[in-house]
Amino acid sequence: MTDPSQPTAENMPASVWNNPWHNLAFGFGSGTLPKAPGTWGSLVALAFVPLWQAMPGWGHGLVALASMLFGIWLCGKVAQDLGVHDHEGIVWDEFAGIWITFWLVPAGWHWLLLGFVVFRVLDIFKPWPISWVDRQVHGGLGIMLDDILAGVVACGLMHLAVLLVG
Template identity: 45%
Template sequence: MALSAQQRRVVLGHPAGWIASGLGTGLSPVAPGTVGSAAALLPYLWLRELPLLAYLGVVLAVFALGVLVSRTLCRRCAVEDPGFIVIDEFVGQWLALALAPPGWVWILVGFLLFRLFDVWKPWPVSWADREVEGGLGVMLDDALAGVLAAFALAGVVWAARAAGFPAILA
Protein backbone atom coordinates (compact mmCIF):
# COMPACT_ATOMS: atom_id res chain seq x y z
CA MET A 1 0.00 0.00 0.00
CA ALA A 2 1.47 3.35 -1.02
CA LEU A 3 1.62 6.05 1.60
CA SER A 4 -0.57 9.06 1.18
CA ALA A 5 1.13 12.45 1.22
CA GLN A 6 -0.28 13.02 4.72
CA GLN A 7 1.09 9.69 6.00
CA ARG A 8 4.50 10.38 4.45
CA ARG A 9 4.59 13.78 6.25
CA VAL A 10 3.66 12.07 9.53
CA VAL A 11 6.37 9.42 9.12
CA LEU A 12 9.15 11.77 8.01
CA GLY A 13 8.11 14.65 10.26
CA HIS A 14 8.35 12.83 13.59
CA PRO A 15 11.24 10.99 15.25
CA ALA A 16 8.93 8.02 15.91
CA GLY A 17 8.42 7.75 12.16
CA TRP A 18 12.13 7.53 11.44
CA ILE A 19 12.60 4.88 14.12
CA ALA A 20 9.51 2.86 13.18
CA SER A 21 10.38 2.94 9.49
CA GLY A 22 13.93 1.71 10.08
CA LEU A 23 15.42 5.08 9.10
CA GLY A 24 13.20 5.15 6.03
CA THR A 25 13.76 1.60 4.77
CA GLY A 26 10.07 0.86 5.38
CA LEU A 27 9.17 3.49 2.79
CA SER A 28 10.33 1.17 0.01
CA PRO A 29 7.56 0.96 -2.60
CA VAL A 30 8.29 -2.76 -3.08
CA ALA A 31 8.42 -5.34 -0.25
CA PRO A 32 9.11 -2.94 2.64
CA GLY A 33 9.18 -5.85 5.12
CA THR A 34 11.88 -7.63 3.16
CA VAL A 35 13.83 -4.40 2.72
CA GLY A 36 13.54 -3.75 6.46
CA SER A 37 14.71 -7.29 7.23
CA ALA A 38 17.70 -6.83 4.94
CA ALA A 39 18.52 -3.46 6.54
CA ALA A 40 18.42 -5.16 9.96
CA LEU A 41 21.43 -7.23 8.91
CA LEU A 42 23.74 -4.19 9.10
CA PRO A 43 23.28 -3.58 12.84
CA TYR A 44 23.22 -7.37 13.34
CA LEU A 45 26.86 -7.48 12.25
CA TRP A 46 27.63 -5.33 15.30
CA LEU A 47 25.13 -7.04 17.63
CA ARG A 48 26.52 -10.51 17.01
CA GLU A 49 29.79 -9.45 18.63
CA LEU A 50 28.03 -8.85 21.97
CA PRO A 51 27.69 -11.47 24.68
CA LEU A 52 24.33 -13.25 24.37
CA LEU A 53 22.74 -11.50 27.38
CA ALA A 54 23.76 -8.07 26.08
CA TYR A 55 22.50 -9.04 22.59
CA LEU A 56 19.13 -10.07 24.01
CA GLY A 57 19.04 -6.92 26.17
CA VAL A 58 19.43 -4.75 23.07
CA VAL A 59 16.74 -6.75 21.26
CA LEU A 60 14.38 -6.37 24.24
CA ALA A 61 15.05 -2.62 24.42
CA VAL A 62 14.39 -2.19 20.69
CA PHE A 63 11.22 -4.32 21.07
CA ALA A 64 9.98 -1.97 23.83
CA LEU A 65 10.90 1.11 21.78
CA GLY A 66 9.15 -0.48 18.80
CA VAL A 67 5.94 -0.91 20.78
CA LEU A 68 5.98 2.80 21.65
CA VAL A 69 6.84 4.17 18.21
CA SER A 70 4.50 1.75 16.44
CA ARG A 71 1.62 2.78 18.70
CA THR A 72 2.39 6.43 17.97
CA LEU A 73 2.51 5.90 14.19
CA CYS A 74 -0.61 3.71 14.09
CA ARG A 75 -2.54 6.45 15.90
CA ARG A 76 -1.11 9.33 13.87
CA CYS A 77 -1.76 7.58 10.54
CA ALA A 78 -5.04 5.94 11.61
CA VAL A 79 -3.84 2.58 10.24
CA GLU A 80 -3.41 -0.66 12.20
CA ASP A 81 0.04 -2.16 11.45
CA PRO A 82 1.01 -0.11 8.38
CA GLY A 83 3.58 -1.69 6.09
CA PHE A 84 6.06 1.15 6.47
CA ILE A 85 6.68 0.16 10.10
CA VAL A 86 9.66 -2.19 9.90
CA ILE A 87 11.20 -1.92 13.35
CA ASP A 88 9.33 -5.18 13.99
CA GLU A 89 11.30 -6.78 11.15
CA PHE A 90 14.53 -5.63 12.79
CA VAL A 91 13.60 -7.33 16.07
CA GLY A 92 12.33 -10.48 14.35
CA GLN A 93 15.43 -10.75 12.20
CA TRP A 94 17.72 -10.28 15.19
CA LEU A 95 15.85 -12.96 17.14
CA ALA A 96 16.10 -15.34 14.20
CA LEU A 97 19.88 -14.87 14.12
CA ALA A 98 20.50 -14.73 17.89
CA LEU A 99 22.18 -18.15 18.02
CA ALA A 100 23.34 -18.39 14.42
CA PRO A 101 26.84 -19.77 13.92
CA PRO A 102 29.36 -17.51 12.21
CA GLY A 103 29.25 -17.26 8.45
CA TRP A 104 27.26 -15.65 5.67
CA VAL A 105 25.58 -18.95 4.84
CA TRP A 106 23.85 -18.95 8.24
CA ILE A 107 22.92 -15.28 8.00
CA LEU A 108 21.28 -15.99 4.64
CA VAL A 109 19.48 -19.09 5.94
CA GLY A 110 18.29 -17.16 9.02
CA PHE A 111 17.12 -14.28 6.86
CA LEU A 112 15.13 -16.60 4.59
CA LEU A 113 13.63 -18.54 7.50
CA PHE A 114 12.52 -15.33 9.19
CA ARG A 115 10.91 -14.06 5.99
CA LEU A 116 9.18 -17.45 5.56
CA PHE A 117 7.69 -17.43 9.07
CA ASP A 118 6.81 -13.74 8.86
CA VAL A 119 4.88 -14.22 5.61
CA TRP A 120 3.47 -17.71 6.29
CA LYS A 121 2.38 -16.79 9.84
CA PRO A 122 2.04 -20.23 11.45
CA TRP A 123 0.54 -20.39 14.94
CA PRO A 124 1.30 -18.53 17.28
CA VAL A 125 2.40 -15.84 14.81
CA SER A 126 -1.06 -15.86 13.17
CA TRP A 127 -2.74 -15.59 16.57
CA ALA A 128 -0.65 -12.54 17.55
CA ASP A 129 -1.23 -10.95 14.13
CA ARG A 130 -4.99 -11.41 14.44
CA GLU A 131 -5.65 -10.88 18.15
CA VAL A 132 -3.10 -8.43 19.56
CA GLU A 133 -3.63 -4.81 18.59
CA GLY A 134 -1.69 -1.58 18.75
CA GLY A 135 2.05 -1.24 19.08
CA LEU A 136 2.37 -4.56 20.91
CA GLY A 137 0.53 -6.33 18.10
CA VAL A 138 2.79 -4.77 15.48
CA MET A 139 5.87 -6.04 17.30
CA LEU A 140 4.72 -9.37 18.75
CA ASP A 141 3.92 -11.30 15.57
CA ASP A 142 7.36 -10.57 14.09
CA ALA A 143 9.11 -11.38 17.37
CA LEU A 144 7.32 -14.75 17.42
CA ALA A 145 8.24 -15.34 13.77
CA GLY A 146 11.85 -14.60 14.72
CA VAL A 147 11.77 -17.11 17.57
CA LEU A 148 10.30 -19.79 15.28
CA ALA A 149 12.95 -19.00 12.68
CA ALA A 150 15.67 -19.30 15.36
CA PHE A 151 14.41 -22.79 16.28
CA ALA A 152 14.25 -23.77 12.61
CA LEU A 153 17.76 -22.41 12.03
CA ALA A 154 19.05 -24.41 15.00
CA GLY A 155 17.50 -27.50 13.41
CA VAL A 156 19.13 -26.80 10.06
CA VAL A 157 22.51 -26.25 11.75
CA TRP A 158 22.14 -29.50 13.69
CA ALA A 159 21.17 -31.39 10.51
CA ALA A 160 24.13 -29.91 8.60
CA ARG A 161 26.54 -30.97 11.32
CA ALA A 162 24.95 -34.42 11.67
CA ALA A 163 25.20 -34.93 7.90
CA GLY A 164 28.88 -34.05 8.00
CA PHE A 165 28.75 -30.94 5.83
CA PRO A 166 32.06 -29.10 5.49
CA ALA A 167 33.05 -26.96 8.46
CA ILE A 168 32.22 -23.76 6.54
CA LEU A 169 28.55 -24.83 6.51
CA ALA A 170 28.41 -26.53 9.87
Protein backbone atom coordinates in the same frame (compact mmCIF):
# COMPACT_ATOMS: atom_id res chain seq x y z
CA MET B 1 -10.04 2.89 -3.29
CA THR B 2 -6.45 2.64 -2.05
CA ASP B 3 -5.77 0.67 1.15
CA PRO B 4 -4.19 3.21 3.56
CA SER B 5 -2.11 0.47 5.18
CA GLN B 6 -0.33 -0.20 1.85
CA PRO B 7 2.58 2.13 1.11
CA THR B 8 2.19 4.26 -1.98
CA ALA B 9 3.63 7.61 -3.01
CA GLU B 10 0.24 9.14 -2.15
CA ASN B 11 -0.07 7.81 1.40
CA MET B 12 3.56 7.79 2.54
CA PRO B 13 3.70 10.22 5.44
CA ALA B 14 6.17 13.08 5.05
CA SER B 15 6.78 12.72 8.79
CA VAL B 16 9.01 9.72 8.03
CA TRP B 17 11.69 12.21 7.02
CA ASN B 18 11.25 14.85 9.72
CA ASN B 19 10.03 12.97 12.81
CA PRO B 20 12.71 10.77 14.44
CA TRP B 21 10.13 8.32 15.87
CA HIS B 22 8.48 7.88 12.48
CA ASN B 23 11.90 7.49 10.84
CA LEU B 24 12.82 4.69 13.25
CA ALA B 25 9.45 2.96 12.87
CA PHE B 26 9.84 3.13 9.09
CA GLY B 27 13.28 1.53 9.35
CA PHE B 28 15.32 4.62 8.44
CA GLY B 29 13.14 5.00 5.35
CA SER B 30 13.26 1.37 4.18
CA GLY B 31 9.53 1.06 4.89
CA THR B 32 8.80 3.78 2.35
CA LEU B 33 9.74 1.53 -0.57
CA PRO B 34 6.55 0.64 -2.49
CA LYS B 35 7.29 -3.05 -3.05
CA ALA B 36 7.80 -5.43 -0.09
CA PRO B 37 8.62 -2.89 2.65
CA GLY B 38 8.91 -5.67 5.24
CA THR B 39 11.58 -7.36 3.18
CA TRP B 40 13.50 -4.11 2.73
CA GLY B 41 13.20 -3.38 6.44
CA SER B 42 14.49 -6.87 7.23
CA LEU B 43 17.47 -6.30 4.94
CA VAL B 44 18.34 -3.03 6.68
CA ALA B 45 18.02 -4.75 10.07
CA LEU B 46 20.25 -7.58 8.81
CA ALA B 47 23.10 -5.08 8.39
CA PHE B 48 23.18 -4.70 12.20
CA VAL B 49 23.34 -8.44 12.94
CA PRO B 50 27.14 -8.78 12.66
CA LEU B 51 27.45 -6.03 15.29
CA TRP B 52 25.09 -7.86 17.64
CA GLN B 53 26.85 -11.18 16.97
CA ALA B 54 30.19 -9.61 17.97
CA MET B 55 28.70 -8.95 21.42
CA PRO B 56 28.48 -11.56 24.15
CA GLY B 57 25.27 -13.60 23.91
CA TRP B 58 23.71 -11.72 26.81
CA GLY B 59 24.43 -8.42 25.05
CA HIS B 60 22.73 -9.54 21.84
CA GLY B 61 19.83 -10.82 23.95
CA LEU B 62 19.60 -7.45 25.69
CA VAL B 63 19.53 -5.65 22.32
CA ALA B 64 16.74 -7.98 21.13
CA LEU B 65 14.75 -7.49 24.35
CA ALA B 66 15.18 -3.71 24.25
CA SER B 67 14.13 -3.62 20.57
CA MET B 68 10.98 -5.56 21.44
CA LEU B 69 9.96 -3.40 24.39
CA PHE B 70 10.85 -0.16 22.63
CA GLY B 71 9.08 -1.41 19.49
CA ILE B 72 5.80 -2.00 21.29
CA TRP B 73 5.76 1.65 22.31
CA LEU B 74 7.22 2.97 19.03
CA CYS B 75 4.93 1.06 16.66
CA GLY B 76 1.87 1.86 18.76
CA LYS B 77 2.76 5.56 18.87
CA VAL B 78 3.48 5.87 15.15
CA ALA B 79 0.40 3.87 14.14
CA GLN B 80 -1.71 6.13 16.36
CA ASP B 81 -0.03 9.25 14.93
CA LEU B 82 -0.82 8.05 11.40
CA GLY B 83 -4.34 6.91 12.28
CA VAL B 84 -3.72 3.45 10.77
CA HIS B 85 -3.70 0.20 12.77
CA ASP B 86 -0.58 -1.27 11.15
CA HIS B 87 0.79 0.77 8.25
CA GLU B 88 2.79 -1.58 6.00
CA GLY B 89 5.63 0.94 6.05
CA ILE B 90 6.17 0.43 9.78
CA VAL B 91 9.04 -2.07 9.78
CA TRP B 92 10.56 -1.77 13.26
CA ASP B 93 8.80 -5.06 14.01
CA GLU B 94 10.91 -6.70 11.27
CA PHE B 95 14.03 -5.20 12.84
CA ALA B 96 13.24 -6.86 16.17
CA GLY B 97 12.25 -10.13 14.49
CA ILE B 98 15.49 -10.36 12.52
CA TRP B 99 17.57 -9.54 15.59
CA ILE B 100 15.79 -12.28 17.55
CA THR B 101 16.33 -14.74 14.69
CA PHE B 102 20.12 -14.50 15.01
CA TRP B 103 20.47 -14.68 18.79
CA LEU B 104 23.36 -17.08 19.55
CA VAL B 105 23.58 -18.11 15.88
CA PRO B 106 27.15 -18.31 14.54
CA ALA B 107 28.42 -15.52 12.33
CA GLY B 108 28.78 -16.14 8.60
CA TRP B 109 27.18 -15.02 5.36
CA HIS B 110 25.49 -18.41 4.82
CA TRP B 111 23.78 -18.18 8.23
CA LEU B 112 22.72 -14.58 7.48
CA LEU B 113 21.18 -15.68 4.19
CA LEU B 114 19.41 -18.70 5.69
CA GLY B 115 18.11 -16.75 8.69
CA PHE B 116 16.85 -13.94 6.49
CA VAL B 117 14.93 -16.40 4.28
CA VAL B 118 13.53 -18.37 7.23
CA PHE B 119 12.35 -15.22 9.02
CA ARG B 120 10.79 -13.73 5.88
CA VAL B 121 8.93 -16.97 5.06
CA LEU B 122 7.52 -17.11 8.60
CA ASP B 123 6.64 -13.40 8.58
CA ILE B 124 4.95 -13.55 5.17
CA PHE B 125 3.03 -16.83 5.52
CA LYS B 126 2.34 -16.52 9.27
CA PRO B 127 1.73 -20.14 10.29
CA TRP B 128 -0.32 -20.72 13.43
CA PRO B 129 0.01 -19.29 16.14
CA ILE B 130 1.63 -16.31 14.38
CA SER B 131 -1.47 -15.83 12.19
CA TRP B 132 -3.77 -15.93 15.22
CA VAL B 133 -1.70 -13.29 17.04
CA ASP B 134 -1.62 -11.13 13.90
CA ARG B 135 -5.45 -11.14 13.76
CA GLN B 136 -6.30 -10.98 17.46
CA VAL B 137 -3.75 -8.72 19.16
CA HIS B 138 -3.92 -5.00 18.43
CA GLY B 139 -1.99 -1.81 19.11
CA GLY B 140 1.78 -1.65 19.42
CA LEU B 141 1.87 -5.11 20.98
CA GLY B 142 -0.10 -6.54 18.06
CA ILE B 143 2.17 -4.91 15.49
CA MET B 144 5.24 -6.35 17.23
CA LEU B 145 4.09 -9.72 18.55
CA ASP B 146 3.66 -11.62 15.27
CA ASP B 147 7.21 -10.64 14.24
CA ILE B 148 8.55 -11.48 17.70
CA LEU B 149 7.01 -14.94 17.38
CA ALA B 150 8.33 -15.32 13.83
CA GLY B 151 11.78 -14.35 15.15
CA VAL B 152 11.58 -16.86 18.02
CA VAL B 153 10.52 -19.68 15.68
CA ALA B 154 13.17 -18.67 13.12
CA CYS B 155 15.80 -18.61 15.89
CA GLY B 156 14.80 -22.12 16.95
CA LEU B 157 15.00 -23.32 13.35
CA MET B 158 18.39 -21.66 12.95
CA HIS B 159 19.71 -23.43 16.05
CA LEU B 160 18.38 -26.72 14.67
CA ALA B 161 20.17 -26.02 11.37
CA VAL B 162 23.40 -25.26 13.25
CA LEU B 163 23.10 -28.58 15.10
CA LEU B 164 22.36 -30.52 11.93
CA VAL B 165 24.82 -28.81 9.59
CA GLY B 166 27.20 -27.35 12.10
